[in-house]
Amino acid sequence: MTKKISTPLDDETVAQLKAGDKVLLSGTVYTARDAAHERLIKLLEAGEELPIEIEGAVIYYVGPAPAKPGYVIGPAGPTTSYRMDPYTPQLLEVGLKGMIGKGSRSRGIRDLLQKHKAVYFGAVGGAAALISSSIKESEVVAYEDLGTEAIRRLKVEDFPLMVVDDINGDDLYEQGVEKYKIKQEV
């Protein structure tokens, strides 16, 4: 079954999401990857305001390709998420509710998702041209100098995702391997 959800995310919405669920996400999503995260954390450490509305926000780990003329955005698939693990705790503290990327998160981040009632979604890595068709608007809201790594506010419609890590501590990747691993005969 596919669940349709919208941003901003609240506790109630997040609580009904289970690892392995297919989700279609609509609403506002902010892009940020390594360099933008570093700057966001510096702002938090200096006690300054963030350039995005973090309460209930969803961050998409992506550095899109440039848009061809007539396109809203270029191909925009997920980047590998573990690189953002060092920055994620502080963003969860201030209200981040969802992250979209690909690949495993650390045990520490998974524990914090349970604590803060937040969720980690996987998008299909490498399906970038397909994913960009769910992105209806794109506007740079911070760090334009970072080029592809700038923070963009995206308006998405029915962005296809899988719930990877939920608030119960379950993990889609572990479940997948558990189900399909061919065990050694002893």
Added chain:
Amino acid sequence: MRQVDVSTIRDEVARLSQETNYYLDEEILAAFEKGRDEDESSAARAVFEQLLENARIAAEEQVPMCQDTGTAVVFVELGQEVELVGGYLEDAINEGVSRGYTEGYLRKSIVEGPADKRKNTGDNTPAVIHTRIVPGDQVKITLAPKGGGSENMSRIQMMKPADGREGIKDFVVKTVVEAGPNPCPPVIVGVGIGGNFEKAAQLAKEALLEPINEEEKDSEMPELEREILEEINKSGVGPQGFGGRTTALGVNIKTYPCHIASLPVAVNINCHAARHQSVIL
């Protein structure tokens, strides 16, 4: 001496930069179709369906299949009877990369000052260039854009000769399975065995340029390749790590003689967007 103007090389590099990113190889598309039809995991079949649709959009609209259009890795096989004229080879290659990535709306992913400043160079240069002098009067240019996610999951190990064939097998399988979902499986695995530290890494990269179909490839160690592929696909990781039978599409091994004390082994992982094309001038 046959003369080749480097402007021709520049133009071909620009063209290949774009075409490798827009069009996926037939053998990879065929492997996606096989996965869509045969993988017993429904999540896996759904991923293959999306990858096929994605490849169709990329080719039709001439947009990159993946936003990570990679480090431009360029292999040059320069015939020793060729005289290059009109400029310096590496400048021409970098001009070709700059033009190809800019005019093709490809992402610029290269930063300078990697240890601290990390400033984007703005045109995806410099390329990583491997030049080899070969017999003859032709120039072969291969462009292989390589994404960061799968490159990050690659490993090299200076093994003991006593580790042998089984040790190599375990190391390669462990590297791919522990990478799990991170390098965008289903992956292609390039393995370099022998040489020395840097030679093994280069062999592993070159192995990724070979075909994955058994009928087409000229394999040095077909049985070991088969055994490793089978072990990897028993892991259950599956496409995107969502669980399934297709974690790797192929394993290619290249070897080189090495020192009596050594057994260098390098594993270079390629995501499913396995991009490489060649041209002979």
